[in-house]
Amino acid sequence: xxxxxxxxxxxxxxxxxxxxxxxxxxxxxxxxxxxxxxxxxxxxxxxxxxxxxxxxxxxxxxxxxxxxxxxxxxxxxxxxxxxxxxxxxxxxxxxxxxxxxxxxxxxxxxxxxxxxxxxxxxxxxxxxxxxxxxxxxxxxxxxxxxxxxxxxxxxxxxxxxxxxxxxxxxxxxxxxxxxxxxxxxxxxxxxxxxxxxxxxxxxxxxxxxxxxxxxxxxxxxxxxxxxxxxxxxxxxxxxxxxxxxxxxxxxxxxxxxxxxxxxxxxxxxxxxxxxxxxxxxxxxxxxxxxxxxxxx
Amino acid sequence: xxxxxxxxxxxxxxxxxxxxxxxxxxxxxxxxxxxxxxxxxxxxxxxxxxxxxxxxxxxxxxxxxxxxxxxxxxxxxxxxxxxxxxxxxxxxxxxxxxxxxxxxxxxxxxxxxxxxxxxxxxxxxxxxxxxxxxxxxxxxxxxxxxxxxxxxxxxxxxxxxxxxxxxxxxxxxxxxxxxxxxxxxxxxxxxxxxxxxxxxxxxxxxxxxxxxxxxxxxxxxxxxxxxxxxxxxxxxxxxxxxxxxxxxxxxxxxxxxxxxxxxxxxxxxxxxxxxxxxxxxxxxxxxxxxxxxxxxxxxxxxxxxxxxxxxxxxxxxxxxxxxxxxxxxxxxxxxxxxxxxxxxxxxxxxxxxxxxxxxxxxxxxxxxxxxxxxxxxxxxxxxxxxxxxxxxxxxxxxxxxxxxxx
Amino acid sequence: xxxxxxxxxxxxxxxxxxxxxxxxxxxxxxxxxxxxxxxxxxxxxxxxxxxxxxxxxxxxxxxxxxxxxxxxxxxxxxxxxxxxxxxxxxxxxxxxxxxxxxxxxxxxxxxxxxxxxxxxxxxxxxxxxxxxxxxxxxxxxxxxxxxxxxxxxxxxxxxxxxxxxxxxxxxxxxxxxxxxxxxxxxxxxxxxxxxxxxxxxxxxxxxxxxxxxxxxxxxxxxxxxxxxxxxxxxxxxxxxxxxxxxxxxxxxxxxx
Numbered sequence: 001x002x003x004x005x006x007x008x009x010x011x012x013x014x015x016x017x018x019x020x021x022x023x024x025x026x027x028x029x030x031x032x033x034x035x036x037x038x039x040x041x042x043x044x045x046x047x048x049x050x051x052x053x054x055x056x057x058x059x060x061x062x063x064x065x066x067x068x069x070x071x072x073x074x075x076x077x078x079x080x081x082x083x084x085x086x087x088x089x090x091x092x093x094x095x096x097x098x099x100x101x102x103x104x105x106x107x108x109x110x111x112x113x114x115x116x117x118x119x120x121x122x123x124x125x126x127x128x129x130x131x132x133x134x135x136x137x138x139x140x141x142x143x144x145x146x147x148x149x150x151x152x153x154x155x156x157x158x159x160x161x162x163x164x165x166x167x168x169x170x171x172x173x174x175x176x177x178x179x180x181x182x183x184x185x186x187x188x189x190x191x192x193x194x195x196x197x198x199x200x201x202x203x204x205x206x207x208x209x210x211x212x213x214x215x216x217x218x219x220x221x222x223x224x225x226x227x228x229x230x231x232x233x234x235x236x237x238x239x240x241x242x243x244x245x246x247x248x249x250x251x252x253x254x255x256x257x258x259x260x261x262x263x264x265x266x267x268x269x270x271x272x273x274x275x276x277x278x279x280x281x282x283x284x285x286x287x288x289x290x291x292x293x294x295x296x
Numbered sequence: 297x298x299x300x301x302x303x304x305x306x307x308x309x310x311x312x313x314x315x316x317x318x319x320x321x322x323x324x325x326x327x328x329x330x331x332x333x334x335x336x337x338x339x340x341x342x343x344x345x346x347x348x349x350x351x352x353x354x355x356x357x358x359x360x361x362x363x364x365x366x367x368x369x370x371x372x373x374x375x376x377x378x379x380x381x382x383x384x385x386x387x388x389x390x391x392x393x394x395x396x397x398x399x400x401x402x403x404x405x406x407x408x409x410x411x412x413x414x415x416x417x418x419x420x421x422x423x424x425x426x427x428x429x430x431x432x433x434x435x436x437x438x439x440x441x442x443x444x445x446x447x448x449x450x451x452x453x454x455x456x457x458x459x460x461x462x463x464x465x466x467x468x469x470x471x472x473x474x475x476x477x478x479x480x481x482x483x484x485x486x487x488x489x490x491x492x493x494x495x496x497x498x499x500x501x502x503x504x505x506x507x508x509x510x511x512x513x514x515x516x517x518x519x520x521x522x523x524x525x526x527x528x529x530x531x532x533x534x535x536x537x538x539x540x541x542x543x544x545x546x547x548x549x550x551x552x553x554x555x556x557x558x559x560x561x562x563x564x565x566x567x568x569x570x571x572x573x574x575x576x577x578x579x580x581x582x583x584x585x586x587x588x589x590x591x592x593x594x595x596x597x598x599x600x601x602x603x604x605x606x607x608x609x610x611x612x613x614x615x616x617x618x619x620x621x622x623x624x625x626x627x628x629x630x631x632x633x634x635x636x637x638x639x640x641x642x643x644x645x646x647x648x649x650x651x652x653x654x655x656x657x658x659x660x661x662x663x664x665x666x667x668x669x670x671x672x673x674x675x676x677x678x679x680x681x682x683x684x685x686x687x688x689x690x691x692x693x694x695x696x697x698x699x700x701x702x
Numbered sequence: 703x704x705x706x707x708x709x710x711x712x713x714x715x716x717x718x719x720x721x722x723x724x725x726x727x728x729x730x731x732x733x734x735x736x737x738x739x740x741x742x743x744x745x746x747x748x749x750x751x752x753x754x755x756x757x758x759x760x761x762x763x764x765x766x767x768x769x770x771x772x773x774x775x776x777x778x779x780x781x782x783x784x785x786x787x788x789x790x791x792x793x794x795x796x797x798x799x800x801x802x803x804x805x806x807x808x809x810x811x812x813x814x815x816x817x818x819x820x821x822x823x824x825x826x827x828x829x830x831x832x833x834x835x836x837x838x839x840x841x842x843x844x845x846x847x848x849x850x851x852x853x854x855x856x857x858x859x860x861x862x863x864x865x866x867x868x869x870x871x872x873x874x875x876x877x878x879x880x881x882x883x884x885x886x887x888x889x890x891x892x893x894x895x896x897x898x899x900x901x902x903x904x905x906x907x908x909x910x911x912x913x914x915x916x917x918x919x920x921x922x923x924x925x926x927x928x929x930x931x932x933x934x935x936x937x938x939x940x941x942x943x944x945x946x947x948x949x950x951x952x953x954x955x956x957x958x
Contacts, residue, residue, distance in 0.1 A: 031431060087606055090614040097369065098613035101561050104554050105605035112598030119592070219595075227438065227550060234435045270446035273439035277424060280436055284427045484821050491820030491827060492808055492834065499794045499805045506792035509754055511780030511809045511874050520817060 001139050003260055004253075009145035009210070011252025012152030016207040017229030018236070018244035019159065020200030026176040026239040027196040028092070030099040034083060034106035036226015038076055038201045041110060042208030043217045044118055045072035047125045065127050073205045080201025081194050089190070107223075115219040122216035129213040148210040155206060156245050159199070163241065168195060176239065228255075231276045237289025246287055251275070318482060318569055326475040333468065341587075343471050344539055349579045350474030351535040354481050356559040356575035357568055358528035363557065364565035365489055366521045367501030369434040372421065373529055373556050375441030376414045378548035380530025382454050384410025385462040385537035392463065403465060403473070407534045414530025415523045417444075422522035426515050441553055445545045459544035462537040474535050481528050486568055488524065497521055498566075555582075562608055707732045707910040708753070708878055712762035714934075715752055722748045723934045725762070728912075730878070730927075735904055735911040737925030737942065739918070741954060744931040746914045747789055750880050753912075754786050755779040766878060781809060783877035787867040787884060789914075795856035799847060799866055802855050803838040806873025838873065844906070845869045845899060861892040865899070872903060879903075881913035885920045897923050918946065930954070 017039060024032045046068055053064030087106050091099045131143035163169035174182040175192045183189050207225070215221060232251045236243025251272055258268040279287065329346060332338055338346075355373060362370045388406035391397060397405075421440045428436055454460045465473065488494050497517050499507040508514055537543050555578070563574030585597040611617060706729045713726040723745040730736045738746050751757045753764060755776040763772040771779050785806075794802050807813055813830045820827045842848045845865040850858060855866060864884055871879060884900070885893045897920060904911055915921050921928060921942065928945050930938040932954040938945045945951055 025431075031434070087610070090610050090616060093615040094613040097363075097561065097565075098609050100369075101558060101609045102606050104558070105602045105609065107602075108598050109602035109606070112595040112602060115595035116599065120595075223550075227442070231435060231439060234432060238431065266450045267446060270443045273443045273446075276439045277436050277443075280428055280432055281424055284429075284432060286432075487823050487827075488817065488821045491817075492804065492813065492815060492831070493817045493820050495797070495801055495805050496808055498797060502794035502796050503792045505756070506788065506794065507805070508776040509780060509786055509788075509792075510806050510870065511777050511785075512805065513777050513809075 001136070002141060003256055005141050005145045005149065007253035007256035008249065009148035009152075009252070010214075010256055011249030012148050013207050013210050013248075014225065014229045014232045014252050015245045015248025016152060016155065016203045016210070017225060018233040018248045019156070019241065020204050021230050021233040022236070022238055022241060022244040023172075023196050023200050025233070027172060028084075028088065028099075028193055030088065030096055031103065031230070032088075032197075032200070033100065033103040033226075034087075034110060035200065035204060036222035036224075036229070037107045037110040037114075038080060038204040038222070039208045039211065039225060040114060040217075040219060040222035041079060042072050042076045042205035043212060043221055044114060045075050045205075046127070046209060046212065047123060047217055048118075050125055050127060061130070069205075069209055072208070073202050076201045076205040076208075077198045080197040080204075084194060084197040089193075092193075111219045111223075118217075118219070120219065122218045124216045125212060127212060128209065142213070144210070144213045151206065151210070155203065156241075159203075160241060162199075168192070172196060228272065231273065234286055235276055235279050237286025240286070240288045240290065243286055243288035318486070318572070319479065322475065322479055322482065322572075326472065330472060340467060343467050345580065345583050346471035347474045347535065347539045348583065349576050350471065350478045351532040351539070352556075352559065352575040352579040353478050353572050354528055354532040354535070355556045356563065356571040357481055357485050358525040358532070359556050360560045360563070360565065360568060360571045361485060361489075361497075361521050361525045363560050364567065364571075365494065365497050365501060366518060368518070369430065369557075370437040370522075370525075371434050371550065371553050371557065372437035372439075372441035372444075373525070374548040374550070374552035375421075375437070375444040376417055376526040376529035377533040377536065377552075378441070378444050378448060378545065379417050380410035380414040380533030381537045381543050381548070382448050382460060382533075383413045384530065384534035385460060385543060386454065388534070388537075389460075389462065399463075399465065400473070403534065403538060407477070407531045410530040410534045411527040412530075414533070415527040418523040418526025419519060421526075422519040426518055438550060438553070441548070441550060445548055448545045455543075457545075459542045461542050462540070464541050465538035470538060474539075477531060477535065481531070482568060482572070484524075485528075489568070493517070493520070558605060562605070706730055706765075707734075707767055708764065708912065709768075710749075710753075710762065710764040713749065713752060713759050713764055714761040715748060715757055715759050721934055723752070723931075726929075726931070726936055728929050728939075730910055730912060732910055733904065733908075734926060735900065735913070735924050737921045737928035738912065738914045738931065739916070739921060739928055739945075740931035740937070743933075745934040746931055747882055748934075749931070750786060750882055750914065753779075753880060754784055780874055780876075783875075784880065785871035785874045785876035785878075786880035787864070787871050787882055789882040789886070791860075791863050791867055793855040793863055793867060793870070795854070797855055798852050799855055799858065800835065800838050800842065800851035802866060802870050803841050803873050804834050806870040807834050807837055810873075810875060841869050841873055844872075844903060846895075860887040861889065864888065865896070868899075868903075872907060872909075877908075877910065879909050879911045881911060881915075883914055883916065885915055885917050893917065893920055896920070900924055922946065 017035065020035050020038075021032060024030065024035070046065075049068030049071055050065055053059060053068055054061060059067070083106055087102045088099055091102060128144035128147060129142065131147075133140040133142050134146070135141075163172060171182070171187045171192050172195070174185065174187055175189055179189055182192075207229075211221075211225065228251060229248065232247035233244045234247070235250060236245070236247030254272055254275060255268055258264040258271050264271060283289070329338070333343070355377060359370065359373045362368055362373075384406040387409045388402050391402045391405060417440075421437060424433070424436050448454050449457050464470075489497070496507070496512045497520075499510070499512055500514055500517055504514060536547075559575040559578050560571055562578070563570030563572070581601070582597075585600060586594075589597050612621065708728065708730040710726055710728045713728075714724045715722050726745075726749055728736070728738075728749075738749065740746050748757065752759045753771075755771075755774055755778070759772060763770055765771065766782055766784060769782065771782055771784070774782070794805060797805070813834050815826055815830050839848060839851065842851055845868065847862060847866060847869065850862065855863065858866060864887065868879075868881065868884060881900070885896055888896060900911060900913075901924070903909060913921075913925070925942050927940060928942050929936055930945050930948070930951050937954055938948045938951050
């Protein structure tokens with residue numbers, strides 16, 4: 001039971017990050033390696049702002065945390081958009097590899113700046129884990145896990161609805177199908193790409209909030225979950241929103257289950273990545289990826 | 297012409313001299329360093345820097361085979377190096393304990409074994425490479441690198457999480473050994489690329505569908521390149537182990553693979569000389585920044601490094617800056633000085649031909665050419681209006697851009 | 703040994719529910735230049751793709767000199783003797799013209815060479831490189847491209863790129879050459895030249911040619927027999943003259 005909830009909650013975190021990868025890949029056809037580092041920035045922002053509001057203000061703790069979180073989302077969203085404008089937009093139309101390398105550069109840059117501002121030492125802060133645990137029958141489940149799963153589900157459903165029902169969402173689908181045609185239909189591709197980066201970064205901030213109870217904050221905080229979420233996106237079929245959710249949850253559950261057995265605990269990472277490779281071998285396009293026929 | 301005359305011409309045939317320049321520069325560089333070491337005496341750090349430069353060059357050149365020539369993105373090159381480093385140095389340690397072979401022989405045996413084991417891993421990762429393409433392959437190689445690392449972290453005979461200690465090779469001769477190995481690697485890679493096999497590999501990169509239609513065994517060549525690249529990475533791993541003293545799995549993380557990739561990309565994909573230059577500069581820059589910026593300034597290294605990377609990539613790839621790049625291209629400047637029009641001859645001769653032929657195309661015929669021609673006595677063949685898509689020479693090929701996908 | 707170089711039996715393929723090609727029965731005799739015409743989207747290129755192993759036919763099969771080739775990979779089919787060109791030119795654009803042709807020569811038995819031989823520059827490497835270069839030059843001479851041999855393929859004008867593609871296909875020493883719209887984008891002079899070239903290579907290289915073309919003059923000037931496809935089915939088949947005058951064919955083209 002605990003494992004199931006923990007797995008789901010970690011899965012939800014991965015899914016939230018994977019959504020960022022998958023959406024950016026769908027729209028801009030590039031792997032945004034700096035995405036993991038947006039989580040890191042988000043975590044630091046939440047940390048800094050929380051400490052600030054808690055020490056100075058007379059606000060109650062939850063209000064301070066809420067303000068901190070909202071401001072963090074705004075900052076990260078802006079960061080994502082600025083990233084896109086400065087580093088990726090000039091390279092649109094160039095080799096995707098070039099954009100990939102720039103993304104790596106941005107990732108190093110963010111890590112370097114974070115280290116310069118906050119230093120290399122690890123920090124931690126408790127926000128969601130202040131809520132403690134709830135007893136269901138004989139087991140104690142952390143509230144933070146429950147909130148993560150519930151919020152994650154709401155966000156994912158919200159995103160799906162957004163893409164399916166709103167004008168912007170449908171425009172995003174159109175751009176991901178065929179950028180040129182979408183442009184000719186009067187869709188502002190630049191705006192759509194910006195929106196995509198913004199949404200991805202916003203989701204990453206949520207992931208940061210949910211990730212905080214189980215991890216310490218450091219400049220390299222984002223890299224591992226970043227890579228794993230990337231793997232999750234690929235498992236689900238990169239470019240597919242439900243795929244990212246499925247992949248994220250699968251990877252999260254596998255990780256928690258592996259960690260819970262002593263024999264496999266130290267091989268968790270290897271098992272997760274082996275799973276990725278096996279899935280790719282069986283289905284080279286990911287679980288829910290769309291098959292594309294090569295036209296000769 | 298005499299036999300000898302032909303042979304000489306062959307050796308210095310077009311493009312050939314460039315390859316020799318590479319060897320000459322490497323040898324000259326090595327000679328200068330040896331002389332400096334014997335006369336002035338290089339510091340301990342300098343010598344290990346030289347060794348580092350040499351194995352970085354090996355890594356960059358071998359990764360360039362995969363990324364630059366085959367056109368497949370690999371993010372797990374450090375994984376092959378990791379396998380090579382651990383197994384090679386393990387073999388070396390065992391040999392040292394069991395036999396009294398001279399150190400040089402031990403290291404050479406270690407390198408060969410490391411290369412072979414890494415090559416086997418290259419085969420293992422190359423098999424999925426045949427099914428996956430582009431970004432999917434990239435993530436699979438990345439996953440491979442992480443798996444390797446995780447396994448070595450947990451194997452007790454390789455020292456587990458603490459790392460495996462190795463013997464540092466004689467500091468005065470290590471860099472010479474490393475450079476000789478580098479020479480051999482460059483020799484092998486250049487020869488491979490400049491042969492019929494290299495042509496097949498580049499053909500696969502340029503147009504896989506056409507390569508298949510020409511009967512090129514795509515499976516074989518993809519595997520071959522993966523195996524050769526892994527072999528050399530394994531050798532570089534042993535050199536690394538001989539420089540460092542303790543092998544830790546953290547070193548071979550995904551970031552290291554990326555660093556090698558950066559060398560390849562900045563040096564120019566598909567350019568061995570470029571890889572050598574970029575690997576040298578980046579390795580040197582890294583060590584320099586590491587030494588200069590310590591303590592609280594350490595992150596500045598990452599920032600400087602990242603900014604250089606971003607600026608160079610945007611500058612050399614942004615479509616908007618294309619004209620600017622061409623205007624400062626040394627070749628173009630040279631051509632302008634010597635008043636030659638670069639590469640215009642081809643299109644020019646064609647234009648003349650078009651002018652010679654009297655064609656009267658009126659717009660209706662062009663528009664209906666597809667359906668009507670051949671029925672009316674139509675002198676104009678269809679497709680006349682097809683404008684040739686003239687790709688320019690310096691347009692980067694796009695390994696990940698599967699435009700033909702529909 | 704079959705009487706026909708190429709024989710397809712009820713060849714067909716469907717993508718999802720769409721039947722792109724149905725029951726195509728084409729028989730081509732040795733030394734023939736055979737045409738395949740039809741409106742856009744009729745399935746001509748799809749037939750080529752099936753014959754070269756890009757697509758696996760869902761129904762029927764095909765034979766080259768009596769040997770069934772269905773289910774073989776693209777490489778294997780090329781080795782068996784079918785070479786092709788592409789509708790949208792697919793040259794190795796970052797390679798020089800001569801190297802493009804040399805890639806075509808890659809699998810010729812006389813140029814077999816182990817990769818280690820090349821890696822360590824053994825004498826055989828130099829020998830076969832030289833021989834391949836000479837061979838490629840000869841092939842380029844046929845297409846009047848010899849002077850362009852050191853230019854990059856992507857810098858050639860369109861018509862010459864098409865010719866180069868044929869030269870490259872020819873380098874694989876095929877028995878059957880498939881040309882997908884070889885005259886598209888050529889000017890009248892080039893088209894007229896191409897007619898001569900195709901005839902010449904058919905004779906000199908002992909070839910059988912199957913071509914797709916929209917230019918009816920080109921088809922009428924080259925092909926003795928044609929197949930007309932429309933919506934994936936064979937509309938007419940036989941002597942070129944008869945087919946072109948067939949009211950059904952005219953209707954399909956003009957859309958009456």
